[in-house]
Amino acid sequence: xxxxxxxxxxxxxxxxxxxxxxxxxCIVFDQAGGIVxxxxxxxxxxxxxxxxxxxxxxxxxxxxxAVVRDALSHASLSLGDIAAFGITNQRETTVVWDKxxxxxxxxxxxxxDTRTDALIRRLGDQDRFRERSGLPLATYFSGPKLRxxxxxxxxxxxxxxxxxxxxxxxxxxxxxxLTGRHVTDVTNASRxxxxxxxxxxxxxxxxxxxxxxxxxxxxxRSSSEVYGTYEGVPVASALGDQQAALFGQTCFExxxxxxxxxxxxxxxxxxxxxxxxxxxxxxxxxGYQIGDQPAAYALEGAVAVTGALVQWFRDKVGxxxxxxxxxxxxxxxxxxxxxxxVPAFSGLFAPHWRSDARGVIAGLTGYISRGHLARxxxxxxxxxxxEVVDAMNADSGVDLTTLRVDGGMTANNLLMQFLSDVLDVxxxxxxxxxxxxxxxxxxAGLAVGYWSGTDELKANWHKAAEWEPSMEPAARARGYxxxxxxxxxxxxWMDEDDD
Amino acid sequence: MPGxxxxxxxxxxxxxxxxxxxxxxxxVGEIARALDLxxxxxxxxxxxxxxxxxxxxxxxxxxxxxxxxLFQIGTSYLDGNExxxxxxxxxxxxxxxxxxxxxxxxxxxxHVLVVHHVFRPDNSRxxxxxxxxxxxxxxxxxxxxxxxxxxWPDGDLQAFTRHTLDPEQLHADMNVVRVRDWAxxxxxxxxxxxxxxxxxxxxxxxxxxxxxxxxxxxRLCDSPDQPPRLELVSYVREAARSVSRELGGLxx
Numbered sequence: 001x002x003x004x005x006x007x008x009x010x011x012x013x014x015x016x017x018x019x020x021x022x023x024x025x026c027i028v029f030d031q032a033g034g035i036v037x038x039x040x041x042x043x044x045x046x047x048x049x050x051x052x053x054x055x056x057x058x059x060x061x062x063x064x065x066a067v068v069r070d071a072l073s074h075a076s077l078s079l080g081d082i083a084a085f086g087i088t089n090q091r092e093t094t095v096v097w098d099k100x101x102x103x104x105x106x107x108x109x110x111x112x113d114t115r116t117d118a119l120i121r122r123l124g125d126q127d128r129f130r131e132r133s134g135l136p137l138a139t140y141f142s143g144p145k146l147r148x149x150x151x152x153x154x155x156x157x158x159x160x161x162x163x164x165x166x167x168x169x170x171x172x173x174x175x176x177x178l179t180g181r182h183v184t185d186v187t188n189a190s191r192x193x194x195x196x197x198x199x200x201x202x203x204x205x206x207x208x209x210x211x212x213x214x215x216x217x218x219x220x221r222s223s224s225e226v227y228g229t230y231e232g233v234p235v236a237s238a239l240g241d242q243q244a245a246l247f248g249q250t251c252f253e254x255x256x257x258x259x260x261x262x263x264x265x266x267x268x269x270x271x272x273x274x275x276x277x278x279x280x281x282x283x284x285x286x287g288y289q290i291g292d293q294p295a296a297y298a299l300e301g302a303v304a305v306t307g308a309l310v311q312w313f314r315d316k317v318g319x320x321x322x323x324x325x326x327x328x329x330x331x332x333x334x335x336x337x338x339x340x341x342v343p344a345f346s347g348l349f350a351p352h353w354r355s356d357a358r359g360v361i362a363g364l365t366g367y368i369s370r371g372h373l374a375r376x377x378x379x380x381x382x383x384x385x386x387e388v389v390d391a392m393n394a395d396s397g398v399d400l401t402t403l404r405v406d407g408g409m410t411a412n413n414l415l416m417q418f419l420s421d422v423l424d425v426x427x428x429x430x431x432x433x434x435x436x437x438x439x440x441x442x443x444a445g446l447a448v449g450y451w452s453g454t455d456e457l458k459a460n461w462h463k464a465a466e467w468e469p470s471m472e473p474a475a476r477a478r479g480y481x482x483x484x485x486x487x488x489x490x491x492x493w494m495d496e497d498d499d
Numbered sequence: 500m501p502g503x504x505x506x507x508x509x510x511x512x513x514x515x516x517x518x519x520x521x522x523x524x525x526x527v528g529e530i531a532r533a534l535d536l537x538x539x540x541x542x543x544x545x546x547x548x549x550x551x552x553x554x555x556x557x558x559x560x561x562x563x564x565x566x567x568x569l570f571q572i573g574t575s576y577l578d579g580n581e582x583x584x585x586x587x588x589x590x591x592x593x594x595x596x597x598x599x600x601x602x603x604x605x606x607x608x609x610h611v612l613v614v615h616h617v618f619r620p621d622n623s624r625x626x627x628x629x630x631x632x633x634x635x636x637x638x639x640x641x642x643x644x645x646x647x648x649x650x651w652p653d654g655d656l657q658a659f660t661r662h663t664l665d666p667e668q669l670h671a672d673m674n675v676v677r678v679r680d681w682a683x684x685x686x687x688x689x690x691x692x693x694x695x696x697x698x699x700x701x702x703x704x705x706x707x708x709x710x711x712x713x714x715x716x717x718r719l720c721d722s723p724d725q726p727p728r729l730e731l732v733s734y735v736r737e738a739a740r741s742v743s744r745e746l747g748g749l750x751x
Contacts, residue, residue: 032595033595034591034592034595035588035589035591035592038588321518322581322584324578324580324581324583324584324585325578325580325581327580328578328579408587411580411584411587412580412584413580413583413629413630431591431617431620432591432595433587433591434588462595462618462620462621462622463618463620463622464617465617465618465627466625466627467627
């Protein structure tokens with residue numbers, strides 16, 4: 001894969017493209033994994049109906065080209081300075097396009113979109129495809145979204161059967177536009193609900209159950225190999241965003257894991273060469289695959305609302321004007337005053353999976369001020385993480401000893417300290433908080449020999465900050481008990497006749 | 500005695516609304532509805548406020564937000580937590596390049612408040628000191644902040660080592676800092692240690708913080724009586740510029 005020698009080659013960089021839910025970014029990294037340049041462009045969020053979320057895939061492709069150009073020019077670099085491009089992307093978002101013209105046949109259907117709700121219910125029991133795909137039947141995954149397009153875009157099924165249109169997740173859409181090849185990587189494919197977790201290929205039974213023409217599916221490749229070139233530069237990695245963060249945190253050994261705090265929070269733990277099926281409401285997914293090496297699997301616990309609650313507090317309640325200010329407000333008081341905020345805005349995710357739940361603020365008294373509410377908002381992220389960590393510990397049989405964190409919310413000291421307090425383990429932030437982009441860059445750099453191997457990547461990993469638990473066990477137990485009582489109060493809120 | 504002037508009251512209402520609205524950008528129609536005023540009245544108020552720089556528009560004909568002039572007459576205060584969030588990538592990169600611990604400070608009364616701390620990247624055992632207070636007169640962070648600040652903090656200046664500058668030396672040093680746009684300390688807080696820092700500016704050019712590195716003189720300097728190496732200084736200044744650029748993109 002690599003000879004580990006870069007002598008004689010002029011200084012080069014790796015450019016990671018992060019095609020996210022709200023924006024596309026390009027970050028250029030140097031050999032030490034340091035950030036050289038960043039560029040970002042937001043794209044439109046299209047809401048045709050309540051619960052529907054779409055993106056214009058053509059707009060995204062235009063933005064991706066622009067951020068690559070911007071990131072290079074910010075650092076006065078040219079394409080000749082780039083050793084490889086890596087790609088990481090919002091997962092599950094689904095696009096179908098015309099093979100001849102490259103035009104999307106419909107807006108991309110975004111992972112958050114719930115239009116496949118009825119289809120999911122028709123498909124049957126939540127665990128019907130869990131053994132083969134690792135996933136519960138839910139609206140997030142790409143397969144049902146593709147099926148919806150086939151059923152609702154006029155003439156699409158016939159065109160698909162004639163091989164005139166192609167399906168892809170955002171990695172596939174970008175790689176096709178960048179290189180002309182129709183491929184996806186194992187991590188993105190593992191979120192379609194069409195791939196068999198053991199064979200790492202499309203599963204005929206799943207494909208038949210979802211009733212999608214196999215001709216339109218991309219070829220499944222590893223996460224780290226040269227798929228093709230763009231303007232002469234190898235395009236050499238693709239990883240779903242959470243898997244990329246796992247890679248960027250260099251969690252290459254079984255038992256190593258990370259939690260990324262963004263809109264939601266995603267805890268992934270490397271389980272090694274075998275898929276582990278969860279008894280506690282977690283997903284089984286592919287962590288990564290480097291070239292022709294065996295794939296590494298992961299268990300995933302997803303919390304829907306963490307940073308989104310802070311955003312809600314900023315935009316809908318208006319007590320703060322930026323997300324970072326929540327810490328300032330929360331520090332005006334010493335504790336939550338007894339208030340607990342369970343943000344089950346669209347039901348409870350891992351480990352509960354209750355779609356009939358809705359949010360509550362419990363423990364309200366006349367004493368509660370806005371500072372207490374700010375505390376409760378932050379603490380919600382920590383308690384939700386605790387629930388997922390408990391599920392991970394139960395599934396893996398090994399207790400987590402340190403939590404590696406990344407994402408924007410790690411800038412919040414109060415939250416990170418509280419997280420360490422409620423988990424009773426040290427919480428560690430690595431020196432590059434942009435682990436998602438870093439992971440894509442690492443995988444691409446490995447594929448072209450820019451880095452010699454995973455050991456060199458591990459040597460790049462450094463602690464930037466560490467928070468040690470300092471909460472009394474009795475206070476932790478009391479807080480967790482109250483949190484669980486608050487969670488109980490969210491379930492069963494929705495009735496049959498609610499929309 | 501004349502009563503309150505209605506148009507000033509209304510202008511104040513408009514500013515308050517823009518300051519507390521969730522999105523911080525409102526259209527004429529939205530403001531008119533919220534304050535129960537006629538659209539032409541609101542438009543007139545906004546035009547006047549725009550002329551004096553108290554409100555501004557991202558694009559001609561677009562929504563309005565609070566303008567830069569309002570912040571200039573107010574305070575140059577920037578939320579420390581906000582500064583940390585904006586600086587995260589660049590302070591990490593600085594720590595990696597310099598291989599030293601990074602701190603970001605803001606003035607807090609007579610002291611430098613550490614709002615962000617990145618460990619020295621060698622995985623040794625270190626303790627987070629975000630929230631700690633440092634003396635301004637014996638640190639590069641403090642000198643960079645005071646050199647570009649509005650006033651000289653009150654109170655006697657404590658000498659920490661025999662190298663801590665006396666007030667006269669400090670005044671001279673400040674003039675140099677203002678010209679060079681970066682500051683350093685050499686054995687001034689702790690014997691054997693040095694620090695380098697550069698100012699962080701917001702989009703109005705006001706210094707709102709400082710970012711710097713610190714460590715033993717053996718690593719930071721070519722010899723124990725020499726200022727820190729210029730290569731390290733260049734990393735610090737580049738980080739300060741990157742954070743400043745990040746703050747320039749702040750939309751209110």
